[in-house]
Amino acid sequence: QTVVTQEPPFSVSPGGTVTLTCGLTSGSVATSHYPSWYQQTPGQAPRTLIYSTNTRSSGVPDRFSGSILGNKAALTITGAQADDECDYYCMLYMGSGTWVFGGGTKLTVL
Amino acid sequence: EVQLVQSGGGLVLPGGSLRLSCRASGFSISSSYMHWVRQAPGKGLVWVSHVNFDGRTTYADAVKGRFTISRDIAKNMVYLQMNSLRAEDTAVYYCGRDVDWGLASWGLGSLVTVSS
Numbered sequence: 449q450t451v452v453t454q455e456p457p458f459s460v461s462p463g464g465t466v467t468l469t470c471g472l473t474s475g476s477v478a479t480s481h482y483p484s485w486y487q488q489t490p491g492q493a494p495r496t497l498i499y500s501t502n503t504r505s506s507g508v509p510d511r512f513s514g515s516i517l518g519n520k521a522a523l524t525i526t527g528a529q530a531d532d533e534c535d536y537y538c539m540l541y542m543g544s545g546t547w548v549f550g551g552g553t554k555l556t557v558l
Numbered sequence: 559e560v561q562l563v564q565s566g567g568g569l570v571l572p573g574g575s576l577r578l579s580c581r582a583s584g585f586s587i588s589s590s591y592m593h594w595v596r597q598a599p600g601k602g603l604v605w606v607s608h609v610n611f612d613g614r615t616t617y618a619d620a621v622k623g624r625f626t627i628s629r630d631i632a633k634n635m636v637y638l639q640m641n642s643l644r645a646e647d648t649a650v651y652y653c654g655r656d657v658d659w660g661l662a663s664w665g666l667g668s669l670v671t672v673s674s
Contacts (some may be wrong), residue, residue, distance in 0.1 A: 484660030486603070493652060493667050494595075494603065499660025506662075537603050541659045545616035547605040548595070 450474045452540055454550035460557055468553050469520040470538030476519035481540040483521035485514055488552075489534040490543045497536075525555075526553060533557040559661045562653050567640055567668030578638040578668050580653030587629055591656035592636045594627060594650035597667075604649075608656070609639065621647075643672045656660040 451473040452505055460466035477483060484499040498514035501521065511526045515529040521540070525532055538550045562584040566578040568646050580592070594606040607617045626639040636653055651668050656659035 474655075477632060482659030486661070493664045495621065496660065496662050496664070501659035503658065512636075535602075539603075539605065545608060545610070545614065546618070547608070547659075549595075549603045549605055552602040 449519060450542070450548075451456045452538065452548045452550040454536075454538060454553045459555040460532075460555065462530065462557055464528050465524065465526045466528060466555065467517070467522050467524045468536055468538075468555070469522050470516065470540065471520040472540075474486065477516065477521045477540065480537070481521070481542070483514065483516075485512075485521075485523045486537045486539065487532075487534055494537065505509065508521050530557050531536050552558060560655065562655065562663055562665035564651075564653055564665040564668045567651070569671045569673065571674055572644060572672055574643050574672070575639070576640045576670060577640070577644065578651055578653070580636040580638075580671070582634045582636065582655065585655065586631075587634050587636060588631045589623055591625075591652045592629065593661060594625075594636075594638045595652045595654055595657055595661070596647075596670075598646070598649045601649075608649070609636065636646050637658070640670070643670075645672050648672050 453471045485497045486494040488494040502514040535552045537552045559581045561583045591610045593608045609615045609627045624642045629636045653665040655663040
């Protein structure tokens with residue numbers, strides 16, 4: 449069974465740039481997986497950042513961007529801020545009407 | 559403004575049933591894919607089920623045969639009927655609206671606790 453992979457806990461300096469990735473244990477992520485990215489702080493509902501690889505959700509600042517890098521989907525955060533410190537999840541469309549989330553990456557800004 | 563207002567949830571005995579509801583406003587569910595996603599305490603997000611605009615439904619293997627997603631277009635509501643509940647179904651359940659194969663809008667979540 450193919451698993452969606454994300455980085456273990458990650459850290460970035462305030463004002464810095466960080467790229468989080470979303471891969472597959474078997475095969476490459478492509479635009480046909482329609483990768484999407486979500487941000488979640490503890491106790492809150494997720495917030496959509498990016499869908500369909502690189503489309504920013506309404507109200508999301510342009511310092512969040514999505515792309516395909518090599519064989520993975522990527523979320524890049526530029527000018528990291530303290531309130532970017534939370535969990536980030538990717539989701540991929542796996543075909544046949546099924547979707548799978550990655551395990552999430554906890555981002556620390558320090 | 560797109561809104562998803564959830565109701566239902568609560569404490570249920572193992573083997574019991576529960577129905578979650580999700581009332582949509584600001585758009586018509588008849589022209590949208592709708593999803594249910596869950597999150598066990600301290601764990602990550604897990605996709606559970608979806609219904610497309612044709613009414614076709616799909617499920618994650620963990621809930622197939624026990625959960626049923628449905629919709630009432632006239633009421634603009636989506637439901638998740640959960641039967642034969644197990645302790646491992648304990649989670650916050652979110653409904654979501656799909657845009658371009660991703661979840662663009664989320665409800666606030668409904669806590670389901672399966673325990674004796």
